[in-house]
Amino acid sequence: MARHTVLATLAPVPSDEIFDLNRAYARDTFPQKVSLGVGVYRTDEGKPWPLPVVEKVEKKLLEENDPSRHEYTAIEGDIPFLELARDLMFGFDGKNASAEQEEAKKRIASVQAVAGTGANHLGGLFLATHMKPKNVWLSDPSWANHMTLWEMAGVPRKTYPYYEPKTRSLDFTGMMATLEAEAQEGDVVLLHACAHNPTGLDPTKEQWMEIADLCERKQLFPFFDSAYQGFASGSVVEDAWAVRYFFQHKPHMEMCVAQSFSKNFGLYGQRVGAFHYVTTVAGVDIRDTVVNNLCHLIRGEFSMGPRGGCSIVKKVLTSDELTAEWYEDLKVMSSRIKAMRQALYKELVKLQTPGTWEHIVNQNGMFSYTGLTPAQVTALKEKYHVYLLQSGRASISGLSEKNVAYVAQAIDDVVRNVN
Incomplete structure (x- = not known):
């Protein structure tokens, strides 16, 4: 038989x-x-x-001996951690946010992911399921795993020029010309927020503005991969400049961000990450609808994000003193x-x-x-x-x-x- x-x-x-x-x-x-x-x-x-600040927090957590430290979190993840991650990425003042910032926060749907890889995968799967883009555009070259992740999401991959071998520099002209001529409305464009992997070449701020204008005009969907915020330059503000520019200056354009804490907190094996989907409408209802749909995917894959590493990040970012120490570690x-x-x-x-x-x-x-x-x-x-x-x-x-x-x-x- x-x-x-x-x-x-x-x-x-x-x-x-x-x-x-x-x-x-x-x-x-x-x-x-x-x-x-x-x-x-x-x-x-x-x-x-x-990181010294991480070691300090690990000792604090051990001393606290919280009996609930191994319990389940919510499907969307540790909510206080997600708020801190969002504020760090988009530049909100967590303690003294203005009324304008509080309203802007309602545009962002956030869930916890299994580090940056998981955030990229979750974002790709969510877009493939609900937006159904014809193509995703990846830089040539890009992080090799981007190809695999979008292949798994079932979205056809195309590449835009990024590296000029003769001059060993950014091929910005080739990048813009290709996206201008070939990218279609609704296509996803994957962008490295800073410290491009593998080339180490980033657009200038003026070039980022041109990229934002092109995405808005052609109605492309920007997908930022942010793996090095604070690690690249030593400044969390500088390394988030592109993401914040798109968010603040292109409010009528949806976008998303895959955020990793592996490099900037040295938590490689802890798998700490978040995925943020930015809507064009500041409303709790639409934000919650996006979160609910992301949770549906999360529940079917890994149920919820890991707890240990995000507890460390949360402890650091809720203390002015510890945050200042983390900034010094980033500079080191x-x-x-x-x-x-x-x-x-x-x-x-x-x-x-x-x-x-x-x-x-x-x-x-x-x-x-x-x-x-x-x-x-x-x-x-x-x-x-x-x-x-x-x-x-x-x-x-x-x-x-x-x-x-x-x-x-x-x-x-x-x-x-x-x-």
């Missing part, structure tokens, strides 16, 4: 490059090995860095990243490495699109045990005062000798 089995049509799926690279690095016994692959913050000693991380960019650039200039390397210091955030070829990346790994993605994307956090000269010498060698 014939049996039905999924195995008859199951084909191999390529494994995730980043996690494969991390496993290879972990197995490598070479003493000078360097990991420039995975996107996590590391100290100058190459160690994980639990962003400053070290910027210092390592400068150090690598200086070493390459000192070595007179062929080509121009200003893009390393002009880029922003955790990653640098180095411009190295796949063959050069392979040579770096095989000859020098320096690990980065085949695209040439390097996690600047993996650099330190101890290894930056070694990495620069390795890059200099492969650039001179490998095509």
